[in-house]
Structures are given as structure tokens and as C-alpha cells.
Amino acid sequence: MPFVGRERELCQLTGALARPPVVILIEGEAGVGKTRLLHELTGRSMLFGSCHPMRFPYGPVVEALREACPPKDLNPITGALRPLLPECAHLLPPAPPALQNAQVERHRLFRAVLSLLDALGPITLVVEDVHWVDQDTRELLGFLVRCLPPTVNLVLTYRGEDLRHPVAELLAHLPPRIDHAELALAPLDVEQTALLAKHLLPGAVDLWPLTCGVPSAIEELARMLADGRPPGTPPALRDTVQLKLDALPPVARRMVQAAAMLDEPAAPKALASVAGIPPEQGERGLAEALRRGLLRECTPGAYGLRQPLARQAVRESITPMVRRRLSRRIDAPTEPLGILSPREEQVIGLAADGLTNKEIAESLFLSPRTVEVHVANALRKLGLTSRRQFQRTAPHTTRRT
Ligand SMILES: Nc1ncnc2c1ncn2[C@@H]1O[C@H](COP(=O)(O)OP(=O)(O)O)[C@@H](O)[C@H]1O
Numbered sequence: 001m002p003f004v005g006r007e008r009e010l011c012q013l014t015g016a017l018a019r020p021p022v023v024i025l026i027e028g029e030a031g032v033g034k035t036r037l038l039h040e041l042t043g044r045s046m047l048f049g050s051c052h053p054m055r056f057p058y059g060p061v062v063e064a065l066r067e068a069c070p071p072k073d074l075n076p077i078t079g080a081l082r083p084l085l086p087e088c089a090h091l092l093p094p095a096p097p098a099l100q101n102a103q104v105e106r107h108r109l110f111r112a113v114l115s116l117l118d119a120l121g122p123i124t125l126v127v128e129d130v131h132w133v134d135q136d137t138r139e140l141l142g143f144l145v146r147c148l149p150p151t152v153n154l155v156l157t158y159r160g161e162d163l164r165h166p167v168a169e170l171l172a173h174l175p176p177r178i179d180h181a182e183l184a185l186a187p188l189d190v191e192q193t194a195l196l197a198k199h200l201l202p203g204a205v206d207l208w209p210l211t212c213g214v215p216s217a218i219e220e221l222a223r224m225l226a227d228g229r230p231p232g233t234p235p236a237l238r239d240t241v242q243l244k245l246d247a248l249p250p251v252a253r254r255m256v257q258a259a260a261m262l263d264e265p266a267a268p269k270a271l272a273s274v275a276g277i278p279p280e281q282g283e284r285g286l287a288e289a290l291r292r293g294l295l296r297e298c299t300p301g302a303y304g305l306r307q308p309l310a311r312q313a314v315r316e317s318i319t320p321m322v323r324r325r326l327s328r329r330i331d332a333p334t335e336p337l338g339i340l341s342p343r344e345e346q347v348i349g350l351a352a353d354g355l356t357n358k359e360i361a362e363s364l365f366l367s368p369r370t371v372e373v374h375v376a377n378a379l380r381k382l383g384l385t386s387r388r389q390f391q392r393t394a395p396h397t398t399r400r401t
């Protein structure tokens with residue numbers, strides 16, 4: 001598969017990894033390309049292990065080390081890893097005798113991992129999907145970052161939205177001699193999305209509106225189109241969204257469903273009104289949905305699903321009865337149309353003066369996309385079809401209190 005973009009990130013990573021010992025954190029949503037980015041790094045010894053939702057104790061470290069080719073003359077302490085690494089037990093010294101105290105044994109195991117990494121260096125240990133880290137690996141990583149050998153780097157990848165135990169805890173353990181770098185991986189931009197689509201599909205198809213540049217969604221959608229299937233919700237994404245929805249408290253779930261039924265990102269009050277719950281409860285539900293990464297603040301004060309395909313997946317998961325209820329509240333809002341937010345008033349005031357979206361964006365220090373959303377929301381709320389009609393409307397709009 002071709003690799004698109006990410007020149008800056010590759011350069012950043014290569015630079016950081018060249019100066020061991022360093023700890024690198026890579027954050028990004030599911031399918032954004034964290035794993036792929038690391039596999040694009042060439043000429044470097046890397047050992048990969050992943051955390052899994054089952055949270056197997058020491059799972060990622062065992063996965064990574066079983067791939068190792070240890071040199072001869074290892075420190076005898078590495079023999080303590082024999083039971084964990086039967087695949088390469090023959091390359092390790094004899095296992096030391098069992099100890100009576102479990103904590104002492106645990107310390108010996110941690111030291112064995114450290115000693116093996118030291119012997120393998122120069123090397124980069126990659127622990128992927130740390131949002132699923134098990135308690136034992138978490139503590140082992142805490143130990144490793146404190147005494148990372150001089151030729152060993154540690155890279156951790158994680159989804160910010162799924163993280164319960166902040167990786168900040170690991171950084172807190174870092175002694176000053178060990179550098180750290182953080183990389184937030186964003187989706188591909190419009191041009192890169194088009195480039196990847198061009199590699200995957202014969203004709204020019206615009207996959208941006210549905211995927212918002214998330215590579216895994218681009219790939220899945222392209223596969224569906226190539227197979228002649230309609231561009232529906234990719235099954236993997238549907239399952240992920242469903243699992244996340246099921247794990248939400250009911251009020252938060254209802255806020256997400258309300259957001260999915262609305263065509264545009266909406267204010268918390270509007271979401272709560274469509275969800276049919278009191279505003280304070282709605283605020284709490286919204287906070288939870290944001291924390292779990294199902295909703296995001298698309299423009300200041302307006303919340304929606306992270307990407308159109310996720311919105312489609314949530315919509316498909318809503319039962320017909322709930323859908324009817326939500327639709328009814330959208331069609332008969334409790335808040336009268338025509339009430340604009342202060343920002344929307346500002347935007348349409350400038351639009352009425354004849355400014356373009358770009359000019360409005362510059363004068364209000366917003367992005368053109370944000371202005372576009374405000375204009376669209378104002379048109380909808382005022383029941384207008386063209387921004388030219390703002391001229392007559394702007395002076396009569398009501399300010400929200
Ligand atoms: N920059 C990119 N160019 C092309 N394909 C990519 C790119 N980034 C990711 N992909 C593809 O998208 C899919 C998901 O990427 P992956 O690295 O597994 O995401 P993550 O690890 O963030 O969940 C993979 O099939 C990968 O090959």
C-alpha cells in the first residue's frame with residue numbers, strides 16, 4: 001500500500017530516535033496511522049509489542065521481546081525471563097531459583113527486562129495502544145523509563161480518547177537525563193486524502209466528506225466502492241462505535257444519538273433539547289461523551305460526532321422508536337428558531353456588510369471553516385437559503401441571553 005504524507009512527522013521521529021535514550025509518545029485516534037508511521041521508519045532496530053483490550057499481564061513486553069535475537073554472554077539475571085519467553089528460552093541463561101517473596105521476584109523480572117534491553121541496544125522498544133495497558137506492564141514501563149539504558153529508546157502509541165490512565169504518569173517518572181517527545185498525529189488533509197484515494201481507486205472519487213482524512217476509513221470506503229458496494233458504514237468502524245456507545249451512561253448515549261440525528265454540530269442546550277433531557281444532565285452527558293471520544297467540539301461551542309462515518313454508524317444503531325422521538329424533537333424544537341448565538345450574530349453582521357468568509361475569518365480570528373459553519377447555522381436558524389438575505393435579516397435578529 002502506498003504511504004501518503006507524514007514527511008514532517010517522520011523527520012521529527014527520526015531526529016528524536018537518533019538521540020537515545022528518549023521516550024516518545026504518539027497520540028492519535030484509531031486508524032489515523034500511528035502503527036503505519038512507525039513501520040515507515042527505516043534503518044532502525046525496533047521491537048514491537050501491543051497492548052490488547054484483554055489486558056494480558058506483561059503482554060506487550062513479552063510480544064516485543066520474543067522477537068529479539070539476544071547476543072551471547074547475557075547477564076545471568078535475564079534467565080528470569082525464560083518462563084515468559086519459551087520461544088527464545090534456549091538463547092537465555094538458566095532460570096535463577098524461585099524466590100519466596102513475590103515482590104522481590106517481580107523486581108528481579110523488571111531488572112531482567114532492563115538487562116536484556118541493554119544487551120540488545122541500540123534498539124527502540126515500541127509499546128502500542130497503551131490505552132489498553134495492563135497494570136503489570138504499566139508498572140514495568142514506569143520502572144523502565146526511570147532507568148532506560150543509554151542506547152535504548154521507548155515509543156508508546158495511544159488513543160487519547162480511550163485513555164483511562166494518563167501517560168502523564170509515565171512522564172512524571174522520567175529522570176532529567178532522559179529526553180521525551182510528544183507527537184499528536186492528525187488525520188490526512190484534503191489533498192493527501194485525494195492522493196490516497198487515487199492510489200486505491202481507478203476514478204477520481206472524493207472520499208474526504210465521509211472520512212475526514214482518517215486513513216483506515218479511506219481504505220475501507222475505497223474497498224467498498226471497488227467491490228461495487230454502496231459506500232456504507234465500514235463494519236470495523238460500526239463495531240467500534242457500537243462498543244463505545246454501549247459503554248456510555250444512558251444520558252451521554254442519548255446526547256451522542258441527538259448529535260448524530262442533527263445535520264450540523266450543535267450547542268449543548270440544543271443537544272439536550274433534542275435528547276429530551278434537562279440541560280444540566282445534558283452537560284454532564286456531553287462531558288462524558290467528549291471524554292470517551294465519541295463527540296468533539298467541532299467549532300467553538302458546537303459539538304458533533306468525530307467524523308461523518310461515525311455519525312452514520314450511530315444513526316444506524318438507533319432503534320426506530322428512539323429515532324422517531326429524536327426526530328420529533330428536532331422538527332418541533334423547544335427553543336424558537338431565529339435565536340442566534342452571539343458569534344453567529346457577529347458573523348452574519350459582517351456577511352451583511354459584504355465580507356467574504358475569508359475576510360470574516362481574518363477579522364474575527366477564526367478559521368474559514370468555522371465561519372462557514374456559523375453562516376450555515378445562521379441560515380438554517382433563520383430559515384434563509386442565501387447569505388444575500390442576511391442584509392435584510394441582520395438588524396432584526398434576537399440575541400440569545
Ligand atoms: N499516511 C498513510 N498513507 C497511506 N496509508 C496509511 C497512512 N497511514 C495509515 N495508513 C493505513 O491506514 C490503516 C490504519 O493505519 P494504522 O497505522 O493501523 O492506524 P492506527 O495504528 O493509528 O490505529 C492501515 O491500513 C495503514 O496502512
Ligand SMILES: [Mg+2]
Nearest residue numbers: 034035036128
Ligand atoms: Mg495501531
